[in-house]
Amino acid sequence: MFLGTYTPSLDDKGRLILPARFREELAAGLVVTKGQERCLAVWTAEGFAELTAQMRSASRPGAPDAAIGRSSRDYHRVFFASAYDCQPDAQGRIVIPPPLRAYAGLSRECVVIGADTRLEVWDAAAWADYLAGAESAFSASGSEAAPDQI
Numbered sequence: 496m497f498l499g500t501y502t503p504s505l506d507d508k509g510r511l512i513l514p515a516r517f518r519e520e521l522a523a524g525l526v527v528t529k530g531q532e533r534c535l536a537v538w539t540a541e542g543f544a545e546l547t548a549q550m551r552s553a554s555r556p557g558a559p560d561a562a563i564g565r566s567s568r569d570y571h572r573v574f575f576a577s578a579y580d581c582q583p584d585a586q587g588r589i590v591i592p593p594p595l596r597a598y599a600g601l602s603r604e605c606v607v608i609g610a611d612t613r614l615e616v617w618d619a620a621a622w623a624d625y626l627a628g629a630e631s632a633f634s635a636s637g638s639e640a641a642p643d644q645i
Contacts, residue, residue, distance in 0.1 A: 497609030502619065504603050509596055510588040511616065514607055518587040527595060528578035530615055532625060535591070535599050537607075537614040543578070546612075550574075591616070 501514040513521055526543040530536035538546060550571065577598070581589040591601065604619035617625070 496611055497614050498611075499609045501607040503605055503607060505591065505596070505601055505605050506588075509591050509593065510584075511591055511605060511607075513583055513587045513589060514614075515587065517609075517614065518583065521583055525581050525583070525589070526578050527581055527589070527591065527616075528574055529595065529598050530613075533599055533621060535595055535601075535616040536610075537616060538612070540580070542612055 497517060499514070499516075503512045503514070505511050521537075521539060524540040526538045526540060528536050528538075553567075577595065579592050579595065583589050595601075599616065600618045600621055601616070602618055602620070606617045606619050606622040608615045608617065608622070
């Protein structure tokens with residue numbers, strides 16, 4: 496499980512230092528792709544394989560592409576076409592490919608958040624804007640978003 500908020504910097508070569516507490520879990524390899532709200536999603540290789548299997552089964556297995564909805568095909572195309580396999584270097588850095596840096600609007604200052612099954616990488620200013628709006632909705636949300644025990 497990925498938890499917490501971290502503030503690494505992107506260097507001039509487009510490399511991002513992964514939070515130290517996650518490096519061991521990500522050492523075997525990871526996948527970076529476009530996430531929602533213009534962030535990047537970082538999955539362990541195993542987690543990405545599990546997600547892929549879930550997406551396949553949700554798309555009505557065995558159905559020809561024409562039988563799968565247009566929005567599902569569009570989502571799959573964008574999601575998988577923008578996915579990159581990465582291997583962290585000895586210092587725990589990964590290269591964020593230029594198309595993904597552009598998609599997420601990454602500048603030097605980044606925020607990496609734990610989002611349960613994945614990490615998300617945000618431009619620091621974009622994260623601050625998102626969080627400002629999302630925190631009020633979070634405070635007002637009830638059992639429709641989380642179990643009553645919280």
